[in-house]
Amino acid sequence: MPHNSLAPTEYPVHELIARRRSPRDFIITPISQEDLWSILEAARWAPSCFNEQPWRFLVAHREDSEDFERLLTCLVEANQAWCCRASALILCVAKHDYTLNGLPNDWAVHDVGIAVGYMALQAVAIGHFTHAMAGFDKKRAREVCEIPEGFAPVTMVAIGKAPEPDVPLERSRKPAETNVFTSIFGDALNQKV
Amino acid sequence: MPHNSLAPTEYPVHELIARRRSPRDFIITPISQEDLWSILEAARWAPSCFNEQPWRFLVAHREDSEDFERLLTCLVEANQAWCCRASALILCVAKHDYTLNGLPNDWAVHDVGIAVGYMALQAVAIGHFTHAMAGFDKKRAREVCEIPEGFAPVTMVAIGKAPEPDVPLERSRKPAETNVFTSIFGDALNQKV
Numbered sequence: 001m002p003h004n005s006l007a008p009t010e011y012p013v014h015e016l017i018a019r020r021r022s023p024r025d026f027i028i029t030p031i032s033q034e035d036l037w038s039i040l041e042a043a044r045w046a047p048s049c050f051n052e053q054p055w056r057f058l059v060a061h062r063e064d065s066e067d068f069e070r071l072l073t074c075l076v077e078a079n080q081a082w083c084c085r086a087s088a089l090i091l092c093v094a095k096h097d098y099t100l101n102g103l104p105n106d107w108a109v110h111d112v113g114i115a116v117g118y119m120a121l122q123a124v125a126i127g128h129f130t131h132a133m134a135g136f137d138k139k140r141a142r143e144v145c146e147i148p149e150g151f152a153p154v155t156m157v158a159i160g161k162a163p164e165p166d167v168p169l170e171r172s173r174k175p176a177e178t179n180v181f182t183s184i185f186g187d188a189l190n191q192k193v
Numbered sequence: 194m195p196h197n198s199l200a201p202t203e204y205p206v207h208e209l210i211a212r213r214r215s216p217r218d219f220i221i222t223p224i225s226q227e228d229l230w231s232i233l234e235a236a237r238w239a240p241s242c243f244n245e246q247p248w249r250f251l252v253a254h255r256e257d258s259e260d261f262e263r264l265l266t267c268l269v270e271a272n273q274a275w276c277c278r279a280s281a282l283i284l285c286v287a288k289h290d291y292t293l294n295g296l297p298n299d300w301a302v303h304d305v306g307i308a309v310g311y312m313a314l315q316a317v318a319i320g321h322f323t324h325a326m327a328g329f330d331k332k333r334a335r336e337v338c339e340i341p342e343g344f345a346p347v348t349m350v351a352i353g354k355a356p357e358p359d360v361p362l363e364r365s366r367k368p369a370e371t372n373v374f375t376s377i378f379g380d381a382l383n384q385k386v
Contacts (some may be wrong), residue, residue, distance in 0.1 A: 113306025
């Protein structure tokens, strides 16, 4: 299946969303500073509760070998095996509390998710892919990356060029109606289209 | 400022991301079923941990008055005041545990965030806007929408056509370097671009 194959959507979606996927391998290649900062910029413009921008991004270009190694070794071994070929690695961290008033921000992790999602689409727009991962050692990340109290490691993201064809290419989703209800949970929304 | 004004980005980002904003008012107008399902489809293709797809969407078109009223009255009054003009309202719910093994899914809310973010961009792509809100009564939502144990209301999303010009148009972010570090927290990443 070609590199830029589209997801088998039931309804039309923008090409960026249809082309996005999470490759499990990368071609060893550096990413330009321009491209890396554009991906980070997409995250920066994500919406967040009270515009808190609760995300912090710890970034390692593969050519910054000390930083790259530090982040790489936070991943579980199965992810290290292919992320060692990533162009860059990012550790996404959430700030627990609102800066304004110190109260708990229940949407911090949610908003980090939006930012991670926008990184993925911006990467696709400029010829890269990302793969967001839960498979890393949060305790180790906190230690080696010196993450202070009040912040929590959430997700790691690998960025790179994907080989073609990708292995394996899994792009399945539950049917559209499975997760979509009327205003009553479990009551499937009629597809009148 | 025109309806489709772009965010003042420091680095180039895709137009969808630059055009996305969260309006605080809508022009009263129905949304077509095609457009509504395309927005939901974008969420469906969001990535999620183990492809769990932990999101559930409770959807009310403004013409389904009973559903619309049910969701509208979950919002805090300040949001009801303008969301009553939305074309549709969506309550986004997260499933706590992995379906596969029943273990807690620490990324459920994060992945709902990605899906909410993709809804926003698909809306922009087809001429609508969304506004994701924390300002609603989760307890009431659980009751009136009959959300079962094991699921949690996370975010409400209003979809609609935005008036031009929008009031007020706030599109500020902290400088790019503020939230971007090397692999050591707090160590600003050099902008070599």
